[in-house]
Amino acid sequence: MKRFLSVLAMLVAALQGFAQQANEVEMATDLRSSGKIYVVVIVVCVIFIGLILYLFSIDRRLKKIENRD
Amino acid sequence: MRKNWWKVLASILVLYSIIGGFLIPVPALAILHETIRNLYFHVPMWFAMLALYLISVVYSIKYLSSGDEKDDLIAVESVNTGIMFCFLGLTTGMLWANITWGDPWPSDPKLNSSAISTLMYLAYLVLRNSLDEEQKRAKISAIYNIFAFPVMIVLLFVLPRLTDSLHPGNGGNPGFSGYDLDSNMRLVLYPTFIGWILMGVWIMTIRYRIRLLENKLNNHN
Numbered sequence: 001m002k003r004f005l006s007v008l009a010m011l012v013a014a015l016q017g018f019a020q021q022a023n024e025v026e027m028a029t030d031l032r033s034s035g036k037i038y039v040v041v042i043v044v045c046v047i048f049i050g051l052i053l054y055l056f057s058i059d060r061r062l063k064k065i066e067n068r069d
Numbered sequence: 070m071r072k073n074w075w076k077v078l079a080s081i082l083v084l085y086s087i088i089g090g091f092l093i094p095v096p097a098l099a100i101l102h103e104t105i106r107n108l109y110f111h112v113p114m115w116f117a118m119l120a121l122y123l124i125s126v127v128y129s130i131k132y133l134s135s136g137d138e139k140d141d142l143i144a145v146e147s148v149n150t151g152i153m154f155c156f157l158g159l160t161t162g163m164l165w166a167n168i169t170w171g172d173p174w175p176s177d178p179k180l181n182s183s184a185i186s187t188l189m190y191l192a193y194l195v196l197r198n199s200l201d202e203e204q205k206r207a208k209i210s211a212i213y214n215i216f217a218f219p220v221m222i223v224l225l226f227v228l229p230r231l232t233d234s235l236h237p238g239n240g241g242n243p244g245f246s247g248y249d250l251d252s253n254m255r256l257v258l259y260p261t262f263i264g265w266i267l268m269g270v271w272i273m274t275i276r277y278r279i280r281l282l283e284n285k286l287n288n289h290n
Contacts, residue, residue, distance in 0.1 A: 027102060041092060045084060045087055052084075059275060066278065
């Protein structure tokens with residue numbers, strides 16, 4: 001009986017662990033709650049803005065050459 | 070600057086998609102987890118490619134009726150820029166597939182047909198380079214382009230839907246639009262499409278203008 005009970009307890013525990021795994025999808029909540037995600041967002045934004053400004057400057061130079069003749 | 074309003078719009082929309090893409094809450098789904106945010110960056114590449122190929126085929130048809138060399142140049146530069154977005158889409162897709170499907174290139178109908186359509190458009194560029202005579206080159210490649218476009222549409226958007234595919238929205242697989250693309254995601258996704266399409270068009274016009282200047286120089290000499 002004792003053995004049966006312990007097996008049953010283990011089974012329940014294992015099932016519980018399984019169910020938890022299925023319910024909780026791991027998301028980057030820690031990164032968000034600590035605010036560190038904003039650093040990443042700002043870095044990506046800076047890179048993108050830099051590229052955009054570069055593209056605008058290429059556009060302007062091209063316009064100058066087009067207007068030359 | 071007044072004529073460039075759409076370039077500013079493109080920058081703002083893509084910038085919004087980067088900020089929104091990282092920060093706006095997304096549904097928590099098994100397997101995908103946080104990588105669902107790739108939707109904001111991987112899928113727009115393909116939409117930009119599609120828009121550029123569409124512009125290309127429109128200008129190819131226009132060339133056949135007008136015979137104007139400028140139409141032909143827009144058609145080529147659209148494909149040139151579209152191919153770049155295609156490769157960006159392929160690379161980002163492979164990275165995403167590696168982590169969610171366990172293989173960078175699972176034998177998925179959508180992947181294989183995207184490979185075929187990529188080769189088809191590379192063949193368009195090779196075909197152009199193999200012809201020396203300008204008018205002949207423009208005419209033959211315009212006709213090739215008109216045939217290639219519908220084949221690309223069938224390969225990418227029709228055939229994968231008829232069989233089983235890992236991609237959402239294909240072969241009985243529910244699309245992201247079905248149940249798990251919530252209104253928050255739509256809020257980011259649709260402006261992102263417009264933003265990246267405009268970015269693609271912008272790069273295409275820069276290439277086209279350089280091409281015009283090169284032609285002018287060649288005619289002077």
